[in-house]
Amino acid sequence: MPKRKKPSQIYLAWERIVFGDDKYSSESRQTWAALWQQHCEGEALMGTLISDAALLCSLGYDQAAHQGDWHAAKERIERYFQHPKWEANEPVSQLIAQALLSRALWECGEENPALQLWVSLIRKLGKNQRLACLLVLHELLAICQSGSETGHARNLFSGVVREVIEKLTKTKLPPLEIPENWQGFTYGELAALLESARTARAKKESQ
Numbered sequence: 001m002p003k004r005k006k007p008s009q010i011y012l013a014w015e016r017i018v019f020g021d022d023k024y025s026s027e028s029r030q031t032w033a034a035l036w037q038q039h040c041e042g043e044a045l046m047g048t049l050i051s052d053a054a055l056l057c058s059l060g061y062d063q064a065a066h067q068g069d070w071h072a073a074k075e076r077i078e079r080y081f082q083h084p085k086w087e088a089n090e091p092v093s094q095l096i097a098q099a100l101l102s103r104a105l106w107e108c109g110e111e112n113p114a115l116q117l118w119v120s121l122i123r124k125l126g127k128n129q130r131l132a133c134l135l136v137l138h139e140l141l142a143i144c145q146s147g148s149e150t151g152h153a154r155n156l157f158s159g160v161v162r163e164v165i166e167k168l169t170k171t172k173l174p175p176l177e178i179p180e181n182w183q184g185f186t187y188g189e190l191a192a193l194l195e196s197a198r199t200a201r202a203k204k205e206s207q
Helices: 009-018 026-039 042-047 050-066 070-081 091-107 111-122 129-146 155-169 187-206
Strands: none
Touching: 009 026, 009 050, 026 042, 026 050, 050 070, 050 091, 070 091, 091 111, 091 129, 111 129, 111 155, 129 155, 129 187, 155 187
């Protein structure tokens, strides 16, 4: 039997924060900041394993997003893509980081780059396409639920919602009733459609 790889010190520190009493507490944020300064700032990033950098970047993103500081969240997750070996990281981590970046871009007012990233994710080919669609669905749903239900979404945003649902219905989801005219949809209406897609998937997976 091969010897099990010992977790890194960064992983163990990340684990204590994430599974501790409160990962959003002042103490947790200070602990993360010290790790970030030591392992992700400046040239220190070059000497940090990409797997460890991914943990610190995603946690920093999460803490900033929780406080509504989307510019900080964006800067932290972008640091992942500044690592020289991010493209060699395992595909699932890459997808997660890209999904987080897409939400930060949108919240920072960079809507077109966010839309472009969502489209590139949901059109990925291969075994991870369904996961990419589910990650995008999660971010789209969060955006729809965080704003005004009666606010009208951009047609391009509605188009991405439609494509995500269609991609998923072609895989494991049962057919959904998708309206032909997607112009003028409110965020509340889109949220309901995304929620129905997620619920249908959960039922299908449980069978």
